[in-house]
Structures are given as C-alpha cells and as structure tokens.
Amino acid sequence: MTDGSTGAHLRPVPDLERIPTPAVPADIVPFPLKNTTAPAAVADAPAVGVVKPGEWEAELPDTDDPEAEGLIEGAPVDPAREVYPLSVAEWMQERNKTRLPVLPDWVKLPDQRAAVRKWAIRHYSTMLGYHAVRLPCIYAPKVLAYSPRGAWRWSTAVGRWVFDAEGKGLRVAAVAAEDAGEYLKLSRQRNDRVRLRSIVATVAGFVGLTAALTLYVMAPSWLLMLSMATFTTALGLAGAPADRPLIDRAKVTFRKRRLSSDIVVRAHDAANLTSRDQSIAFPRPIGRDGDGWRVVVDLPYGKTFEDAVKAHARLASGMDIAPTQLFLDKDETSGRRVSYWIADRDPLAVPAGRTPLLGATRVDFWKPFPWGVDERGNPVMATMLWLSLLVGAVPRQGKTFSARTIALAAALDPHVRLIVFDGKASPDWRAFAKVAHRIGFGIVPRNGIDPVEHLINALMELKADVEDRYHRLSELPLHICPEGKLTPEISRDRKLNMPLTLVVVDEVQEYLQHPTHGKTVLELLVYLARVAPAVGVPVMLSTQKPDDTACPSVLRDQHQARFSLRVGSWQVSDVVLGAGSYSEGLDASKLLKSHKGVGLLKGMSDDSGIVRTYLADGRDANTILTRAAALREAEGTLTGDAVGQSTSTRGADAILTDVAAVLGRSEDKVWSETIVDRLAELNPDAYSEWAELEGRAKADQLATALKPYGIKTDQVWGKTDTGKGANRRGIERQHIIDAVTERNKKRAGK
Numbered sequence: 001m002t003d004g005s006t007g008a009h010l011r012p013v014p015d016l017e018r019i020p021t022p023a024v025p026a027d028i029v030p031f032p033l034k035n036t037t038a039p040a041a042v043a044d045a046p047a048v049g050v051v052k053p054g055e056w057e058a059e060l061p062d063t064d065d066p067e068a069e070g071l072i073e074g075a076p077v078d079p080a081r082e083v084y085p086l087s088v089a090e091w092m093q094e095r096n097k098t099r100l101p102v103l104p105d106w107v108k109l110p111d112q113r114a115a116v117r118k119w120a121i122r123h124y125s126t127m128l129g130y131h132a133v134r135l136p137c138i139y140a141p142k143v144l145a146y147s148p149r150g151a152w153r154w155s156t157a158v159g160r161w162v163f164d165a166e167g168k169g170l171r172v173a174a175v176a177a178e179d180a181g182e183y184l185k186l187s188r189q190r191n192d193r194v195r196l197r198s199i200v201a202t203v204a205g206f207v208g209l210t211a212a213l214t215l216y217v218m219a220p221s222w223l224l225m226l227s228m229a230t231f232t233t234a235l236g237l238a239g240a241p242a243d244r245p246l247i248d249r250a251k252v253t254f255r256k257r258r259l260s261s262d263i264v265v266r267a268h269d270a271a272n273l274t275s276r277d278q279s280i281a282f283p284r285p286i287g288r289d290g291d292g293w294r295v296v297v298d299l300p301y302g303k304t305f306e307d308a309v310k311a312h313a314r315l316a317s318g319m320d321i322a323p324t325q326l327f328l329d330k331d332e333t334s335g336r337r338v339s340y341w342i343a344d345r346d347p348l349a350v351p352a353g354r355t356p357l358l359g360a361t362r363v364d365f366w367k368p369f370p371w372g373v374d375e376r377g378n379p380v381m382a383t384m385l386w387l388s389l390l391v392g393a394v395p396r397q398g399k400t401f402s403a404r405t406i407a408l409a410a411a412l413d414p415h416v417r418l419i420v421f422d423g424k425a426s427p428d429w430r431a432f433a434k435v436a437h438r439i440g441f442g443i444v445p446r447n448g449i450d451p452v453e454h455l456i457n458a459l460m461e462l463k464a465d466v467e468d469r470y471h472r473l474s475e476l477p478l479h480i481c482p483e484g485k486l487t488p489e490i491s492r493d494r495k496l497n498m499p500l501t502l503v504v505v506d507e508v509q510e511y512l513q514h515p516t517h518g519k520t521v522l523e524l525l526v527y528l529a530r531v532a533p534a535v536g537v538p539v540m541l542s543t544q545k546p547d548d549t550a551c552p553s554v555l556r557d558q559h560q561a562r563f564s565l566r567v568g569s570w571q572v573s574d575v576v577l578g579a580g581s582y583s584e585g586l587d588a589s590k591l592l593k594s595h596k597g598v599g600l601l602k603g604m605s606d607d608s609g610i611v612r613t614y615l616a617d618g619r620d621a622n623t624i625l626t627r628a629a630a631l632r633e634a635e636g637t638l639t640g641d642a643v644g645q646s647t648s649t650r651g652a653d654a655i656l657t658d659v660a661a662v663l664g665r666s667e668d669k670v671w672s673e674t675i676v677d678r679l680a681e682l683n684p685d686a687y688s689e690w691a692e693l694e695g696r697a698k699a700d701q702l703a704t705a706l707k708p709y710g711i712k713t714d715q716v717w718g719k720t721d722t723g724k725g726a727n728r729r730g731i732e733r734q735h736i737i738d739a740v741t742e743r744n745k746k747r748a749g750k
C-alpha cells in the first residue's frame, strides 16, 4: 500500500473540539506490518494555518560537517567491498536465510519485548489472582480436611521404615522356602536396621517434640502460626488423594497456557496434514508475537500452504481455539512452509476505535492516511493514489462506514475534489453536501432533479476532464511536469484546474440496474475506473451485490484494489477480491457477523491482509465535514454543488428523462394524459400548465414535445375516464428507453 517513508500530515485540533482525541494515535506505519518493522514518522503537528501545502523540505548535507566537505556532486559511489563468485553468493544467500538470529526478536525488538512483558504480567498476575482467590475458600479447607489422613499416612510410613517393612516379603519367602540360612541372614540385617532406625526415630521425635514445645512456649505467635500452617499443609499434601490434587490447574484457560509443539503437532494430525511416515517440522522455535503466538511449520513434503488453508477450521479445532484466532501467512522460502499466528483471543471482534481523523485539522491526500489496524493492532495506512477501489459486503457489516472514512480523509484535504453519489439515499452521505463538488442521493427524482441524470452529467463532466488532463499533462512544460504525471504541485495549482478528484459511488448496483440509465452509468464507470486514476481521479465503488447482474465483471475487473467485509461464501469473496484470492488464504466469508468494519484488503500494496477500519459514526463524520467545509471555504476550494453551481440546469431534452422517470417498470404502454398528470406531479414548475389542458390537448402537447426525439404517440380507440369511447394517444415505454439510451450515447461522445 505504501512505503514506510511517507506519512499523512495529521495535525491536532485545537482543544476546543467537542470530540476527545481518539485512543489510537495516528501513528503512521507501513502496511502490512507483518513484514516490515520501520514505522514511518508522523508529521509533527504545526500550528493551524502555518503550513502551506505543497511546500517541500529537502535534507541537504550540513556544510559545517567536516565529513561533508569532501563531497562533490556526482562523486562515484564506493564499489562493493567483496565480490563473491556467483555459486558461492547463492550458497551464502541460502545460508543467510536459514541462519537464526543470535537473540530472538522478542529480546531485540522493543515492541515485541513489550508484548512479551505484557503477556508475562497478564499471565502471572492471572495465575496469582486465581490461586489467591482460592486460597482461603478452597485450598485451606481442603488442607484441613486432608491433614488427619496425611498424619496417619506419614506415621505409618515412619513405622514401616523403622521396622523395615520393605524386607518383610523376602523374609516371608525365605520361611516359605524353608531356607534357614537366608532367613537368618535377613533377620540379622533387619535387627541391625531396626536398632539403628529406632535410635534415629527416637532422637528425631525428641528433637521435634522439643522444637514444638519451644515454639509453643517461646516463639512469637506469628511464627507459631506459620509453623503450624506449614506443618498442616505438609500433612494436607500428604493426605490429598492422588486423583484430586490440592491445587486445581485445569481451570487455567488455553490462552494463558503456553502453546507447545505437541499441541501444534496434534492439530496437524487432526487436520490430516501429516502422514504415518512424516510429521511436521519446526524450523524455528514457537515464540510470542504481539498478543499471540507465532509458529512456523514445515509441512510434510508434497503438502502446501493451500492445503493448510483448506484445513483452517480443523487446525483451529486441533489447537482447541476458535477459527477466528488462527491466521495463516505464506512463507516465500518454501511451498511447504506455513507461518501461523495464533491470537490469544479473537482480535477481529475488538473494534479498532474512533478514527484519528477526528484529531486532524487537515490531511495531505497525496500521502497515506490512517484507515484502521490489522489483526495485531498495527496501524494500517491507506492511499487512493493511482487506483480504484471496490468495496463489497453483505448489508450491515460496515461497507459504507469503511468507504466513508476514506472519503472523510479526502474531505480534510481542501485540494481534493469530491464526487459523491449514494444509490440508497441513506443518511450516511448527506453531510458530504457541505463539501462535495457533485453529490446525489438515490435514484428517484425529487424537486425536479433526477439524481441518476445528475450522476450521468457528473460522470460525463469527469470523462471530459480526464481526457483533457491526459492532453494537458503531456503538453505542460518539463519544469512543471517532468514525468508527464500529475504532481502535488500541479494538482494544487488552481490555474491548472487538475485537482485530485475522488469519485465515490456507494451502492453502485442501484445505478447500474437502473432501467433507462443503467447501461450508460456502467460504460462511464468502466471508463473512469480504468483510465481516470492515472491522472489523479481515483474511483471508489461499493456494493452489497457484487454478482454479474448487479455489478458486472467488466466493471469489477477495472479495480486494482479490493476490500471485502463479510460475505456469504468463499465464491462471493473471490468475486469481490478477485479470482484466486481464496487459494491465497483470503476468504471474507470466514469473518463473523460480530466483525463490524473488518475486511480483507487486496491490491492497495504488494501485500494483502486484514483491516479493522476505524469508526467514524454519523456525528463524527459531521464534525469532520464541518471542519473540512470551513477549511475549504478558507482556501477558496468549495465548488460545484457545495456552492450551488449545479450542472443540473434543465436541458432542452429533459422531457425525455422526465417521461422515463414517471413510467413504472411493469408498464409497457401508458396513456398520454396519464403521463402529463404524472409529469405535473414530478415537476409542477415545468408541467403544471400542460396538466391544466383538456384531455385531447394534453396528449397533443406531449406528442409535440416528444416529436423532435423521434417518439411517436400511438393513437388507438379506447375508453376515456368518463367511460366514453374515443381516439386516445399513448406511449410505449420501450420507445422512451431507446430514445434516452440514444441520447446518453450521443452525450457520452459515442
């Protein structure tokens, strides 16, 4: 997604803000963080209004530095010190890969060290607490109950030792065998032993008794109590039944226990990933990694990462954990090597928290911005530069919210133009009206404005802009545009009028399935998703129906980046994330209902992974957008719909769209008078005069208005509203649809 050297400029809001700074700081680190360690620096937050976007600081050598004096421009770089033969270099490279570090990562790396420390404190404090609670109410009564039996066991053991009970069997055998010699030998030995042991026992008893009396008479009461407790505990331990130990360990849960190699082997056996001849191997020891365990395993020869992915649920069961706690990563060094991360608890059910955008006065959309955290809590940065993003999920999983967080980041960059359309007309995107250049909600015309028409106009406007940008970028002088590509400076130069423009269409299937405009919207979106990102016009579409009918593959395939929250099956997950994702271990159907705002991200960088997106609820979004609107007003970048400069001035051919809008989907033919009445309801300003005409005149008015577009009204004999027979005019819906499609094509430049 991003490289670690860049970061969004997030500046703290002055303390007057309603919202407290979110718990998760907007630290910027590269995504995914599994393979990277160096966090990128977050830009320090200068005072509001001090920063001028677009200014760059280069790090130049300090001329006072004596070491820098010898530097001259273009000095040759030092040649490599050692040159190895190719075969040796390869051999060494292999060795490098297999060499284990002197100190494990959890000792060297501060974040891992902190994680281990955190785990150890949690683990041992839980254990301590567990036993401390049980000491007075379970362990002490048990000790008291078992101590008489312990005293009996102990005294009989001493008696058996003093009287040499262990030799009794041999002596009895000698008697039974009538072996007098052997018996005499054994008896003599016993007498000697008993004599000696009796003396030892008597002395020990005497010492013990004296010590007890001394303690009783002279010792302070705490020492007496301690001694009695120790003695009673020793007796209790001796008297405890073998199958019921005094201290109950079985109650310690799995996640507080150490994950052992035996458990991992058992899991692989249970998942049929081992054979009788070959088990798994551990190329490096099991160790802690964040809030979980990292286990690297070599599967038996012939087994692959894909096999492990398929056995995911069985592996989790074999380890006695929930499938949502087990994460599989591919290891590039071998097809049979799999790296598991076993979380202490389901990390995806833990929300990422509120968006750090709440604490930002502005964002530089040219740089990655914080979007969420991964399964291990590492920040995930997103960027929309040069790409289009498809977001898919079943309803109520956080599709809109996750897409909206990206649009909110764009809103906080006053130089980013926003085009926002929401096919469902939900309240989620309404507040963007404060900042969006073009905005529309739903598909039903209201107040004389057809939002679908508005979308088409906006997309056609964009298409023309994109084509124009390609020409203008290649014509700009080299010192302004050295690589023929949009740069931050060009995008912020108002004279050039080529700002970064984010196109957002939520619930895009509503527009794509529109009976009259669906095809046009599809063609325009396919074009934009394919060619617009390269000139600074990223496109973000979201849908709850990623199937071919609602969102055809010709459009889906144009998206380089995909984000799938929970979907119904792995096949749908593959539709959203792209074919082959399942075999790479990416399956969004494994996400649970409780995993709100959590999805799998693919294609934004070289790596794919889980993102738990930050939450910006309606109020937060409103706060951010109010701030964004003020910022834009101050910078003079509010344009289009946000300041009432609408493209939706009624064109001469608006009658076509209006008639299409008032025809129901199931109506093949409709009387002309009925259409005129409906038109008057739709847009009284434009059509109320028509509606006031008498029956026949109404129909003639409509026929005249539609004639320029080649639409004839059919005249047939039918009954009027009064029940009388008469010649009446009507319209076939298909004629209107054909005319609208033809007009849209012409407008789109076909």
Ligand SMILES: Nc1ncnc2c1ncn2[C@@H]1O[C@H](COP(=O)(O)OP(=O)(O)OP(=O)(O)O)[C@@H](O)[C@H]1O
Pocket (backbone or CB within 6 Å): 351, 352, 353, 393, 394, 395, 396, 397, 398, 399, 400, 401, 402, 426, 544, 596, 597, 598, 612, 613, 614, 615, 616
């Ligand atoms: N990042 C998040 N963290 C926590 N909860 C979230 C997050 N994102 C969304 N939610 C919760 O999920 C609910 C549904 O979110 P959202 O409206 O974005 O879903 P959706 O998939 O767009 O649904 P629909 O298709 O019905 O519009 C939200 O009301 C919110 O409570």
